[in-house]
Amino acid sequence: MPRIITDRTLVEQQWGILPRKIAYGSRDAFRRGMYPVDDQADVLINEDEWQERINDAHEQRTMPLHHLQKANAPARSQGRTNFCWAYGMALAVEGEELREGKNYIRLAPATLGWLVNWRNKGYYLSETIRGAAERGIASSKYAPDGVSSMAAFKPGWKEDALSHRPSEWWDTIGKSYSVNAMVKQCVSLILNGLPGYIAYNWWGHALAMVGVRWNEKVKNNIEWIAWNSHGDGVITITGDRGVPDEFYALRATK
Amino acid sequence: MHQVFFACLISLFLVSGTLGGDVSILGPDSLEVREADLFHVEGLTAEQFADCIVSVFPKKDKPQVLVLQTLNNKPVLYIKGRTAGKFAVILDVNIVGKYDLVIHELTIGGGPPPPDPTPDPIPGQKWQVVIINESSYIDNLPRGQQNILNSVRFRERLIEKGHKLVLGGVVDQDTKYDPGGVLAPFFVAGKSMLVPRKDELKPIILISALSGGKIYVFPLPKDEAGVFKLLEKGM
Numbered sequence: 001m002p003r004i005i006t007d008r009t010l011v012e013q014q015w016g017i018l019p020r021k022i023a024y025g026s027r028d029a030f031r032r033g034m035y036p037v038d039d040q041a042d043v044l045i046n047e048d049e050w051q052e053r054i055n056d057a058h059e060q061r062t063m064p065l066h067h068l069q070k071a072n073a074p075a076r077s078q079g080r081t082n083f084c085w086a087y088g089m090a091l092a093v094e095g096e097e098l099r100e101g102k103n104y105i106r107l108a109p110a111t112l113g114w115l116v117n118w119r120n121k122g123y124y125l126s127e128t129i130r131g132a133a134e135r136g137i138a139s140s141k142y143a144p145d146g147v148s149s150m151a152a153f154k155p156g157w158k159e160d161a162l163s164h165r166p167s168e169w170w171d172t173i174g175k176s177y178s179v180n181a182m183v184k185q186c187v188s189l190i191l192n193g194l195p196g197y198i199a200y201n202w203w204g205h206a207l208a209m210v211g212v213r214w215n216e217k218v219k220n221n222i223e224w225i226a227w228n229s230h231g232d233g234v235i236t237i238t239g240d241r242g243v244p245d246e247f248y249a250l251r252a253t254k
Numbered sequence: 255m256h257q258v259f260f261a262c263l264i265s266l267f268l269v270s271g272t273l274g275g276d277v278s279i280l281g282p283d284s285l286e287v288r289e290a291d292l293f294h295v296e297g298l299t300a301e302q303f304a305d306c307i308v309s310v311f312p313k314k315d316k317p318q319v320l321v322l323q324t325l326n327n328k329p330v331l332y333i334k335g336r337t338a339g340k341f342a343v344i345l346d347v348n349i350v351g352k353y354d355l356v357i358h359e360l361t362i363g364g365g366p367p368p369p370d371p372t373p374d375p376i377p378g379q380k381w382q383v384v385i386i387n388e389s390s391y392i393d394n395l396p397r398g399q400q401n402i403l404n405s406v407r408f409r410e411r412l413i414e415k416g417h418k419l420v421l422g423g424v425v426d427q428d429t430k431y432d433p434g435g436v437l438a439p440f441f442v443a444g445k446s447m448l449v450p451r452k453d454e455l456k457p458i459i460l461i462s463a464l465s466g467g468k469i470y471v472f473p474l475p476k477d478e479a480g481v482f483k484l485l486e487k488g489m
Contacts, residue, residue, distance in 0.1 A: 035390065042393055042394055043393040053397075056397075059407075060401045060404075060405040060406075060407050060408070061405055061406035061407045062400070062401055062404035062405045062406070063404075066406045067406055070406045099403075099404060099424065100422055100424050100425060100426075101409075101419050101420070101421065101422050101423040101424040101425070102421060102422045103421060167428075168389060168390065168426070188393075192392055192393050192400070192404075193392070193400065193403065193404030194392075251389040251390065251392070251426075252389040252426040252428070252429070253429075254429070254430060
């Protein structure tokens with residue numbers, strides 16, 4: 001059963017992410033393959049369609065959650081590292097590769113460690129998008145989970161990483177600009193079948209968003225289904241806390 | 255009217271090279287539809303760069319021109335062919351206090367796609383399937399087509415009926431496929447259909463017998479039932 005996070009003690013337990021570095025819709029964002037979702041208004045799905053669309057998506061199993069479950073993707077643990085930004089990215093890429101009809105390949109988030117000079121520290125999601133597109137993420141055959149250095153990596157990991165590179169993203173406006181707009185953008189992108197690479201500032205944590213569920217008893221009527229990297233796998237978050245501060249939907253890999 | 259104006263622009267270009275003094279656009283004279291290239295802009299000062307305006311004539315069905323930007327501190331234009339035709343890429347540049355036009359003639363090639371072939375009727379034929387789409391247009395597709403692209407259930411039903419989705423077989427048209435890989439022959443077969451038409455970038459489905467052989471290309475049916483009808487047509 002998905003775990004519902006209601007305990008405030010989890011908040012700020014860990015600071016694995018840094019605030020967004022580049023502006024929505026900016027030239028820098030375009031260079032990273034991040035396209036503003038409200039440039040194409042038809043991506044967005046009206047609120048009055050959500051209940052029916054979400055229920056249909058669960059019936060047809062079109063969300064990243066369904067692809068990961070079908071592939072028996074295991075729960076992941078970042079251990080004592082602050083590499084949630086790398087785990088969130090790797091899980092989003094795994095989800096998109098499955099949507100593209102590829103076999104499930106468990107990726108090794110630690111192979112993104114070069115972005116922080118192999119130190120055990122947090123990082124920007126937008127910069128991780130740039131780095132992952134440039135050098136990719138190696139499969140877990142080459143590197144274990146829960147490490148931040150490359151001491152345990154196997155030779156060939158750099159070449160293997162080039163086979164797993166995200167290329168195009170939908171960028172969202174950000175919760176700080178408008179919670180309502182962010183809810184609409186995130187729900188719409190998940191209903192388009194795309195995995196989200198997300199950040200919660202209240203948690204200081206990055207994850208992959210893999211689904212939503214309709215629930216009229218919770219705020220916005222949405223349960224947010226994320227794939228976490230604390231050894232727990234699927235978790236569900238409700239209320240405004242479930243609305244990501246940053247959400248990048250991966251729409252293609254190289 | 256457009257053609258007359260266009261002819262005038264091109265004649266002026268042919269006479270003077272550029273109207274804008276020493277500023278010129280360097281790049282190919284032709285592109286194919288969906289092909290892109292960088293066009294270098296020579297002789298543009300930093301001040302001219304700051305207030306230069308880029309436009310394309312005729313505006314209808316114009317190529318995609320991103321904002322003039324710099325690459326290694328040199329101004330460049332990124333141009334991508336959208337539809338076939340002859341166009342003039344125009345820079346409106348302030349040269350010594352007066353605005354002048356710098357023009358580059360560009361022909362975009364690419365004809366209409368050929369008619370779809372029809373599979374040979376082979377009783378009991380099972381198919382391998384590839385779907386090529388433009389990932390930025392998924393949201394524009396009818397829900398039935400979105401389900402074909404995204405649904406785990408659809409893929410399970412495909413297998414139940416003895417067909418299979420080729421590995422990596424739901425693929426963006428811009429994907430750099432391995433020329434020796436399993437997707438390569440499908441990309442080659444689908445190339446003509448990948449040319450955007452008036453209703454741009456509709457997804458296509460490519461099918462080939464499980465044992466290999468000829469690849470057939472079709473517009474993606476509107477829903478799952480349409481796909482299975484298509485696959486059963488050859489049975």
